[in-house]
Amino acid sequence: MTEPTIYELSSPGRTGVIFPDPDVPRAKLPENLLRKELPLPELAEVDVVRHYVNLSKYNYSVDGGFYPLGSCTMKYNPKINEDTARLPGFAFTHPLQPIETVQGNLVLMYTLQEWLKEISGFAALTLQPAAGAHGELTGVLIMRAYHKDRRDSKRVKMLIPDSAHGTNPASSAMSSMEVVQVPSDARGNVDLAALKAACDDTTVGLMLTNPNTLGLFDEHLEQVIQIVHDCGGLVYGDGANLNALLGILRPGDVGIDVMHYNLHKTFSTPHGGGGPGSGPVGVTEQLADFLPGPLVGIVEEGDDDDPPLYGFITPKKTIGRVKAFHGHFGMLVRAYTYIAMHGPDGLRQIAEYAVLNANYIKARLKGVYTVPFDRICMHEFVAEGQWTDAPGIRALDVAKRLMDYDYHPPTNYFPLIVHEALMIEPTETENKRTLDDFVEALLKIAAEAKTNPDLLHDAPHKTPFGRMDEVKAARELVLCCWLPEDYKQ
Amino acid sequence: MTYIPHSPIERDAMLAAIGVKSLEDLFKDIPAKHRFPKLDLPPALTEMEAAAELGELSTGNENVHSDLVSFLGAGAYNHYIPAAVDHILRRGEFYTAYTPYQPEISQGTLQAIFEYQSLICALTGMEVSNASHYDGATAVAEAANMAYAQFRGKRNKVVISPTVHPQYRETMRTYVQGMGLELAGDDPKANLDAGPEALESLIDENTALVIVQYPDFFGRVYDFTKLIELAHAKGALVCVAANPTALALFKAPAEMGADIVVGEGQPLGIPLSFGGPYLGFFTTRKQYIHKMAGRLVGETLDNRGQRAFVLTLTAREQHIKRERAISNICSNQGLMALAAAVYLSLLGQTGLRQVAELCYHKAHYAAEKISKVKGYSLCFDTPFFHEFSVCCPKPVTEINDHLLEHGVLGGYDLGQDYPSLKDHMLIAVTEMNTKDEIDALVDILAEVNHD
Numbered sequence: 001m002t003e004p005t006i007y008e009l010s011s012p013g014r015t016g017v018i019f020p021d022p023d024v025p026r027a028k029l030p031e032n033l034l035r036k037e038l039p040l041p042e043l044a045e046v047d048v049v050r051h052y053v054n055l056s057k058y059n060y061s062v063d064g065g066f067y068p069l070g071s072c073t074m075k076y077n078p079k080i081n082e083d084t085a086r087l088p089g090f091a092f093t094h095p096l097q098p099i100e101t102v103q104g105n106l107v108l109m110y111t112l113q114e115w116l117k118e119i120s121g122f123a124a125l126t127l128q129p130a131a132g133a134h135g136e137l138t139g140v141l142i143m144r145a146y147h148k149d150r151r152d153s154k155r156v157k158m159l160i161p162d163s164a165h166g167t168n169p170a171s172s173a174m175s176s177m178e179v180v181q182v183p184s185d186a187r188g189n190v191d192l193a194a195l196k197a198a199c200d201d202t203t204v205g206l207m208l209t210n211p212n213t214l215g216l217f218d219e220h221l222e223q224v225i226q227i228v229h230d231c232g233g234l235v236y237g238d239g240a241n242l243n244a245l246l247g248i249l250r251p252g253d254v255g256i257d258v259m260h261y262n263l264h265k266t267f268s269t270p271h272g273g274g275g276p277g278s279g280p281v282g283v284t285e286q287l288a289d290f291l292p293g294p295l296v297g298i299v300e301e302g303d304d305d306d307p308p309l310y311g312f313i314t315p316k317k318t319i320g321r322v323k324a325f326h327g328h329f330g331m332l333v334r335a336y337t338y339i340a341m342h343g344p345d346g347l348r349q350i351a352e353y354a355v356l357n358a359n360y361i362k363a364r365l366k367g368v369y370t371v372p373f374d375r376i377c378m379h380e381f382v383a384e385g386q387w388t389d390a391p392g393i394r395a396l397d398v399a400k401r402l403m404d405y406d407y408h409p410p411t412n413y414f415p416l417i418v419h420e421a422l423m424i425e426p427t428e429t430e431n432k433r434t435l436d437d438f439v440e441a442l443l444k445i446a447a448e449a450k451t452n453p454d455l456l457h458d459a460p461h462k463t464p465f466g467r468m469d470e471v472k473a474a475r476e477l478v479l480c481c482w483l484p485e486d487y488k489q
Numbered sequence: 490m491t492y493i494p495h496s497p498i499e500r501d502a503m504l505a506a507i508g509v510k511s512l513e514d515l516f517k518d519i520p521a522k523h524r525f526p527k528l529d530l531p532p533a534l535t536e537m538e539a540a541a542e543l544g545e546l547s548t549g550n551e552n553v554h555s556d557l558v559s560f561l562g563a564g565a566y567n568h569y570i571p572a573a574v575d576h577i578l579r580r581g582e583f584y585t586a587y588t589p590y591q592p593e594i595s596q597g598t599l600q601a602i603f604e605y606q607s608l609i610c611a612l613t614g615m616e617v618s619n620a621s622h623y624d625g626a627t628a629v630a631e632a633a634n635m636a637y638a639q640f641r642g643k644r645n646k647v648v649i650s651p652t653v654h655p656q657y658r659e660t661m662r663t664y665v666q667g668m669g670l671e672l673a674g675d676d677p678k679a680n681l682d683a684g685p686e687a688l689e690s691l692i693d694e695n696t697a698l699v700i701v702q703y704p705d706f707f708g709r710v711y712d713f714t715k716l717i718e719l720a721h722a723k724g725a726l727v728c729v730a731a732n733p734t735a736l737a738l739f740k741a742p743a744e745m746g747a748d749i750v751v752g753e754g755q756p757l758g759i760p761l762s763f764g765g766p767y768l769g770f771f772t773t774r775k776q777y778i779h780k781m782a783g784r785l786v787g788e789t790l791d792n793r794g795q796r797a798f799v800l801t802l803t804a805r806e807q808h809i810k811r812e813r814a815i816s817n818i819c820s821n822q823g824l825m826a827l828a829a830a831v832y833l834s835l836l837g838q839t840g841l842r843q844v845a846e847l848c849y850h851k852a853h854y855a856a857e858k859i860s861k862v863k864g865y866s867l868c869f870d871t872p873f874f875h876e877f878s879v880c881c882p883k884p885v886t887e888i889n890d891h892l893l894e895h896g897v898l899g900g901y902d903l904g905q906d907y908p909s910l911k912d913h914m915l916i917a918v919t920e921m922n923t924k925d926e927i928d929a930l931v932d933i934l935a936e937v938n939h940d
Contacts, residue, residue, distance in 0.1 A: 002795050002796050002797070003600065005600070005603070005604055005607070006604045006607075006608075006830070006834050007604075007607065010837075014837070015836070015837050015839040015840050016571070016573070016834065016835035016836065016837065016840065017571045017835050017836050017840045018839075018840065018843070019569070019840065019843045019844060019847060019920055020847075020920075022846070022847055022850045022851065023923060023924040024850055024851050024854035024924050024927070025850070025854060026846075026850050027849060027850050027853030027854065027857075029738070029849070030710070030872040032712070033710055033712060033739050033740055033872060034738060034739060034740065035736070035738065035739055035740045035741055035744070038611070038612075038737055038838040038841065038842060039611045039838070040608065040611055040612070040833055040834075040836070040837050040838040040841060041608075041834060041837055041838075042837040042838060042839065043834055043835070043837060045571075045573055045835060048573060048831060048834045048835050049573050049576070049577065051834070052577045052580075052601065052827075052831060053577070053580070055596070055597040055600050055601055056577075056580045056582035056583050056597045057582065057597065058594075058595070058596035058597040058600070059582040059583060059586045059594065059595055059596070059597035059598055060586065060591070060594035060595065061581050061582045061583070061584075061585040061586040062581070062585035062586070063581030063582065063585045064581070064582060064585075067587065069587055072587055074587060075492070076492050077584070077585050078492060078536075080536050080539060080540060082579065082584075083540070084539070084540065084543040084544075084547075085762075086575070086760075087543065087544060087547040088547070088552055088554045088555060089544075089546075089547025089548050089549070089550045089552050090547045090550070090552075090762065090763065091552075091554075091760040091761070091762050092552035092553050092554035092555075092567075092760065092761055093550050093551075093552050093553070093761060093762070093763045094553060094559060094561050094565055094567070094761050094763070094898065095565050095761070095763050095764030095765075096561055096563055096564075096565070096901060097551070097561065097898060098889065098893065101550065101551040101557070101893070101898075102550045102551075102763065103549045103550065104546045104547055104548065104549025104550040105546075105549075105550055105763050107546060107549060108546050115530055118528055118529055118530060119528060119530070121526070130623035130624065130627065130765070130766070130820075131623065131818075131819065131820035131821075132819065132820060133807070133817040133818055133819045133820065134623060134627070134818075134820075136817060137664075137667075137817055140667070141663065141666065141667055144666075144667060145666075165808075166806075166807040166808040166809065166810070166811045166814070166819075167807050167808075167817045167819050169807075169811040169812035170807035170810075170811060170812060170814040170816065170817035171817040172812065173812040173813070173814070173817075174634070174664075174667060174668065174816065174817055175667030175668070176667055176668060176669050177667075179811075179812040216518075217518040217519060218518075219518055221520065222520055247525065247526070247528055248516055248519060248524065248525060249519050249520070249523050249524060249526070250523065250526050253523045253526065254520060254523055264820070268492075270584045270585050270824075271584075271585070271586065271587045271588070271823075272583070272584050272586075272822075272823045272824030272825075272827075273583055273584070273586045273587070273588065273589065273595075273597075273598035273601075273602075273823040273824060273827065274587070274588040274589065274598065274602075274620065274784065274820065274821050274822075274823030274824075275588075275621070275623075275766075275820040275821040275822045275823045275824065275825075276623075276765070276766035276820070276821075276822045276823070276824060276825060277820035278766075292663065319663055319666065320659050320660070320662050320663035320666070321626075321656060321659050321660055321663060322627075322660060322663055322664075323623055323624050323626050323627050323660055323765075324564060324624050324625060324626035324654070324656040324657060324660065324753070324764070324767075325564075325565070325624075325656070325763075325764025325765055325767075326763060326764045326765070327764070327765055328765040328766040329762050329763040329764055329765050329766075330760075330762045330763075330765065330766055331765075331766060333543070336543070337539055337543055339530070340531070340533075340534050340539050340542060340543075341490050341491075341533060341534050341535070341536065341539045342490075342491055342533055343530060343531060343532045343533030343534070344527070344528035344529075344530045344532075345533065346490070346491040346533045347528065347530070348525070348528075349491055349493055350491065350493070352512040352515070353493045353495060353500075353512075355512075355515045355516070356495075356500065356503055356504070356507075356512060356515065357503075359507045359509075359515060360503040360506055360507055362507075363506050363507045363508070364506060375518075376507075376509075376515055376517065376518070399591070400593070403591070403593055403594055408587075408591065408594065409591055414808070428491075428492075428493050429492045429493065429494065430494070431494040431495060431499065432495065432499040432502065432503060458792075460593050460594075463593045463594055464593075464596065465592065465593045465594075465596055465791045465793070465795060465797050466593060466791040466792040466793045466795075467593065467791060467792045468592045468593070468789055468790075468791050468792075468797055468799045469789045469790050469791070469792070470789065470799055470801070472789045472790060473787040473788065473789035473798075473799045473801040474787070474801050474802055476787070476788075476789075477775070477778070477787055477801070477802075478787055478788035478789075479603075479606055479617050479618075479785060479786070479787050479788075479801075480603075480606055480607045480610050480616070480617070480618075481603070481604065481607035
C-alpha cells in the first residue's frame with residue numbers, strides 16, 4: 001500500500017516545469033559564491049500530481065467524514081471561502097503596497113476587526129497573530145506590558161487551571177513567567193478556594209478556558225474573574241472554545257480582559273493538516289495601547305463624496321509586531337466570508353446546534369460510557385474509554401477501533417485530569433443521522449471491549465496502515481529521504 | 490445562510506433525548522444578565538451575495554497580476570506558481586484534515602511533511618528540518634529561543650545583523666522582551682557598508698546566537714564562513730536566515746558552517762496574499778534536534794511491516810511538556826509546507842536553478858540600466874541576487890507615486906528603517922519581470938528626475 005517518496009520517484013533529466021529563456025543578457029555569476037550540487041528530485045508534472053493525489057487518499061478529512069476531535073472544532077469548511085481567498089484582487093497583492101492601492105484589503109481587515117470585537121465584546125483587536133498559541137503569546141506579553149507600564153514589577157505568576165491546553169503554560173513560560181496550577185472542583189469548575197489562595201500581589205493573571213476543556217461552562221465565572229481582578233491581576237480568555245459562545249455570551253461583557261480567537265476553529269478556516277491558523281487577539285480599553293502594531297484604522301475621515309482612507313496605526317505603547325506583515329490575510333478573507341454569510345442569528349445558531357449535538361451524543365452514550373462531571377455540557381464533553389469489566393482496554397484502543405467504523409477518533413488523553421479521556425466535539429455541521437451512526441459505533445465498540453478485546457487491541461484493521469512503531473521512529477530518527485551519497489558537507 | 494443541517498423534527502427529537510424543552514434550556518449556566526446578547530452585525534448573506542461582496546472588495550485593490558507591474562520585494566516575492574500547486578492544495582483530503590496525530594489515517598499529510606523536510610534539508614544542506622513555523626520572522630525568533638535553551642540560559646546575548654529584515658528584527662525584539670535576552674547589533678544607524686566583519690567585535694563568551702541574513706535585506710550575498718568560524722571559536726551558534734530561491738544558485742549555508750538555517754518559504758509556490766499565510770522553514774544539525782521547537786515527522790514501520798511516518802520526539806512539545814517546552818508552537822503552516830513540497834518537486838533542480846538564474850540576470854540587467862540613469866546610483870558594490878539598493882535623486886515616495894501613475898509598483902523605501910538610507914529604494918526583480926517592463930521602469934525613473 002505504501003507510496004514511494006518523491007525522491008524514489010525521481011529520474012535524472014526530468015522536469016515538471018520549464019521557464020522561458022532569459023530575455024536580457026546573462027550577467028556574470030560570482031563563481032566563489034556558487035553552490036555545486038542541488039539535490040532536488042526530478043519529475044514530470046504527471047508524476048508529481050499522481051504522487052500527491054495518491055498521498056491524499058491516505059488522509060482522513062472533514063470532507064470525507066465525521067471528525068469529532070475535541071478542542072479542535074473540526075466543522076465543515078465552506079467551499080466559497082476557498083474561492084474568495086483566491087480572488088486575484090486579494091491573492092496577488094503585496095503586503096508592502098501603498099495603502100491607496102489596497103483599500104479593498106484594508107476595508108476587509110477593518111470590518112473584520114469590528115465584527116470580532118462586537119462578537120466577543122472587546123474594545124480593540126489585532127489580526128496579526130498566526131495561530132492560537134501565537135495569540136496566547138501576544139496576550140501574555142500584553143499582560144506583562146500592562147503591569148510593567150504601571151511599574152508593578154512584582155507580578156511574575158500566571159495562574160493556569162489544571163484542565164488548560166498545554167499552550168497556556170508554554171506561552172507563559174516563553175515570557176519568563178512562573179506557572180501556578182489551579183485545581184478543578186468536583187463539578188469541573190475552577191476551585192474557588194484554591195484560586196483565592198493562589199492570588200496575591202505577584203499574580204500577573206489567570207489564563208482561563210471557558211467553556212473549559214471538559215466542555216463545561218464555569219458555574220462561578222463571574223466570581224472567578226472578580227477574585228483575579230481583586231488582587232490586581234488580569235484574566236486571559238483562551239478562545240479555543242468560542243464556538244460554544246457565539247451569540248450566547250460575549251467574554252468581554254463578563255470581565256475577560258484579553259482573549260485570542262481561533263479563526264481556524266470557530267470561523268471555519270480550514271485546518272490544513274496542521275495549519276495555517278489565525279489567532280486574532282481582542283482586549284479591553286485599558287489594554288488597547290499595548291496591542292502589537294500595526295492595526296488597521298481610518299487614517300483620513302471620509303465625507304459625502306469620498307469614502308474614508310484606511311491605513312495602518314501603531315498603538316502608543318505597543319509590545320511590537322509578533323510576525324512580519326499583517327497576519328494571515330488569506331485566513332481573514334475566509335473568516336470574513338463566513339461571518340458575512342451567518343449574520344447575528346446564524347452565529348447564535350452555530351453555538352446552539354454545536355451544543356445540541358454534543359449533549360445529544362452525551363445523552364445517548366450515558367450508561368455505557370462513564371461521563372465524569374455529568375452536567376449539561378457545551379460544545380464538547382469528555383467520556384472515559386475504560387470499563388472495569390474490560391480490563392486492559394484503554395481509550396487508545398477505543399480510538400483506534402473507531403477508525404474501522406470509518407470515523408476519526410475523538411481527542412484522547414486530554415484533558416489530563418480525566419483518566420482515559422475521550423474528548424468528543426461534534427460541531428454544528430453534523431446531522432442527526434451522522435451522530436446516530438457514530439453513537440451506534442461507539443456502543444458496539446463498548447460491547448466488543450468486553451466480548452472480543454483483541455479486536456480493539458489490534459485495531460485498526462480496515463485502514464490502509466496499522467498501528468505504528470513509535471519507539472523505532474524516535475530511536476532511529478530518520479527524518480529525511482535518502483540524499484545522494486556524494487552530497488556531503 | 491448557515492451550514493447547519495438539522496430539520497426542526499430532528500432538532501426536537503434530539504432535545505427530547507437530552508431531556509430539555511428548547512435550545513435555550515441548554516444555556517442555563519450562562520450568567521442571565523449577559524445571556525444571548527444582541528450582536529450588531531449586518532444581516533446574513535446568501536452564498537451568491539457573499540461572492541459578490543467579496544468580489545467587490547477584491548476589486549478595491551490594485552493587484553500585481555493584472556493591474557500593476559511589480560518591482561517590490563523586501564521579504565515577499567512575486568514568483569510564478571505552476572498550476573498544479575494549487576490543484577493539490579485544493580484537495581479536501583489535505584486542507585480539511587487536522588494535525589496528523591492519528592498516523593493510521595493521516596499518512597498523506599505525514600509523508601508530505603516528511604518530503605517537505607527532506608526538500609528543505611536538500612536546499613539548505615542541513616540535517617534536520619521541522620514541519621514549519623509561521624513565517625520567516627517567527628522562525629528567526631524561534632532560533633533565539635532554541636539557542637537560549639541549548640545553553641540552558643547561561644548565555645544571554647543574541648547578536649543580530651542590522652541587515653536582517655527590519656520586521657524580523659522587530660519580531661525578535663517582541664519575543665525577547667519576555668525572555669530576558671540581550672540583543673546586540675540591532676542598530677539601523679550602523680555602517681551598512683561594513684559586511685559581516687562588523688559583527689565580529691560583538692560576539693563574546695556570553696553570546697548564544699549570531700543571526701545574519703542571506704542574501705541580506707539589501708539583496709547582498711556574503712560568504713559567512715569566516716564569521717561562523719569566529720562565532721564557533723567563542724562557543725556561539727550561528728543562524729542564517731536564507732532566501733530559498735537564492736539557495737538554488739548560491740552556496741548552501743551548511744557549507745559555511747551554519748548551525749541553524751531558517752527563512753521565509755513564501756517564494757516556494759505561495760501567493761503574495763497581502764502578507765500571509767506564508768511559511769517559516771527551520772533547519773538545524775542533528776545534534777541540536779532536542780532543542781528544536783515544532784513538529785517533526787520521522788520514518789517507521791506499522792504493525793503490518795509497511796514503511797510509514799509518524800510525528801516523533803513529541804515529548805519536546807507543549808502538549809506534553811507544558812511550561813517546560815522549548816516553545817508554545819502548536820499550529821504550524823502545514824498546508825503551506827505542502828505547497829513548498831509540490832513546488833520544489835515540480836521544479837526540481839533544473840527548474841529552481843532556472844528561476845534563480847532568471848532572477849539574477851534580470852536584476853543585474855535592471856541594476857546596470859538604472860545605474861546609468863542620471864541621478865541614480867547603486868549603493869553597494871557587493872554581489873547581489875535579485876534585489877538591490879538604489880540611491881535616488883528624489884524622495885522614494887515621490888518616485889513611487891509617479892511610477893504608480895504608470896502602473897508600476899516601485900521598490901521599498903529604505904529610509905523608513907535606515908536613517909542613512911534616506912532616498913534609497915530597494916528594487917526586486919524576479920522571473921515575472923520582462924525586459925520590456927524593466928526598460929519601462931528605467932524610462933520612468935529617468936523621467937522623474939527630469940520633472
